[in-house]
Amino acid sequence: MNMKHITKRDKQLAIVLTFALVLTIAVRVGFDKKATTDTTATESALRAGAVTEFESLQTAGLTAGSISDINDYSNATAIVSNEEKTKVTSQLLIDQKYEEGTVYGYKNLGFSEVEGNLNVREEASEDASVVGKLTNHNAVEIKSTSKDGKWLEITSGNVEGYVSAKYILTGDRALALVDDLIATYATVKVDTLKVREKPSTDSNILSKVHDADDLRVISIQTVENKDKDGKTVTEEWVEIEHDDEETEEIETAFVFKNHVELANKFPTGKTIKELHYGSEVDDTRVALCEMALKYYGGRYVWGGSTLGSGVDCSGFTMAIYRQFGIKLEHHAATQATQGRRIKASEAKPGDLFFYKRPGHSGIGHVGIYIGGGQIIHAASSRQGIIISSAYYQTPLAVCSYLD
Template identity: 30%
Template sequence: MKRRGIKQVTLGILGGLVLTLNVNAATIGVVNVKNLNVRSGPSTTSSIVDHVHLGEKLEIISTSDNWFKIDLDLLSNAYVHSNYVNIENSSNSKVVTTKAELRNSPNLLGNVLATIDKGQLVSIEYQTGDWFYVSTTKGKGYMYKNSLSETKSSDSKSLSTSQDTTEKASKKVATVNTNILNVRQQPSISSKKIGKVYRNNTFEVLSESEEWVSIKIPNGSTGYIYKDYVVISDEKTITDSSSLRQQVVSYAKQFLGNPYVWGGNSLTKGVDCSGFTQQVMKKFGISISRTSRSQINNGYRVSKNDLLPGDLVFFGYRNRISHVALYIGNNQVIHANNRKTGIIINTLGDSRLLPYIGASRVIK
């Protein structure tokens, strides 16, 4: 049988009775639904690794937005949604501001779930920084401590968050997995569009709900994108992008003078324009498609004035892409040009190049 919830240790056997003792005074939660999914991460997109059931007691290790990390069997990562767990020994408090906001995360960027009137009682379950996680008649969420009549009680629990733990967890990021995605002012398809983002754009997740993710777009505005068209993951430690860009450029220059072969994929024996960019990027673990027309959709669009070394630059007639080159800085590109010249460097404004169409960034 699987061990559940509170860690216990056997002290011994006396008169046929087995004595047990709780190892520590942990924060304990009680499941309040019949069947609750346990996930591998604090998100509904994370895989389901187990289930817990009504009335079952759980040892809560830490909290991340609306999720509890729990101690469960031998699982190193086990999370349940906090809406479906009641904290034991919670304390009551009273709203002291005219309208107190109940948010879905412990910061001012969190979505407002409801407003609670002055004088209403709420049940404090735990504190995280300057915020309390509370249970109200309108649901559970976070309220700023100054909204309540008490900032902490002897009965309330204080849980660590991913930012408080000694080994800090990575921030969550959302990566767009469709060609173009609208950014809306509010989490609703009827809300005003305030911008667009593109495939492979990655943004820090400010908050998330079942269907929407809140992000900050390049112009500084905070907006919402539909969750079905992004992949939520932990932010990964990657090589410094400026250093990586220079490595890409240096590697590409090794093949100057090598032959152009239409349809070729060899940087030494022969390659065409899109084969050249694909094979150079492949060296650094960056996967892009095979044709110049499709490669513009592998990254996110950047303006000509914002080009950085390693960006892909596209050319053609009448807005129809037929050539791609690698920008190397100082207004220059390297590319597999044609059978006569092979792989060469040109200035971006060289009249021998086809008309400029656009650029894409695949190095984040």
């Protein structure tokens, strides 16, 4: 009887203890679950508020020289916390890795703030030669500051030199512009690339761009087209901003993705060479044009081929090209057979434009294209060596000898 009573109480006690244990476990699990949720929520809030945190750090006096101070904010706009991190904003269409502690690869970022152009000079002096120009909001890497603080040594694209410090935004003022100015660009990797109205090789050609040209990207599109045999092929095209020469408005166009290289960039300055000849022109072409321009205003002599003494049209081109190891005959029509025929729209500085001479039906005159729609040529005994529009009359042929 007593044994049965004890057994019954033991069973009741066991039930109570079991219930208490279950309740304790449930409470503990609930606490652990709540703690995990709070941690996740905190992490999510940090991610969502990363830009706000970054902005508050800016207002606290963060400068471009102290980027490493906020490396813990791995999601802060434009800041890369380590080599494995990538950054893509709504404007950027590709992932790209950047060096630790940089703003999209810039260690000491600044932006120009000017109306018109800012001269980049060879030395820290207003009397120094101009080697390039910046337009408004071009990015610069600041390398050093002059002792008086008035000049900054900078690089911007291919430009290296000195600019007036008062026209360069630095620190948090520069960082505030980062998201607005960074964008994806397509850099042309072939000599000439056709810009088309639609993403298809059958589409209208709107214009042509050249090696090293930067095109601002709008989107990257994968489309299905038909090849020459009628088979369906999958192609990638890059939608770009395109200036309509007639309306002077920015519209959209397409280039084939295989012929460009995509990168996230800021707009940068240009060298004097790039401004005059274009970014796609190599040093040989520039040197040839600059040599030809040295003889601007020189004498025209029928049958002449000696620079400085007097030349005719083909004698001028022959003498200039001779300096670069290219042998041309002293006859315009023959020179037109010695080069590679190209379209006038494909011409680069240093190529030759051929024309008819008054009273003749075939090629009888030649000039050197110097870019900007102009040629330099030995025109006549009255005019000498002059610069004219490349289309002062319709060219009969255009030839390249330098590619």
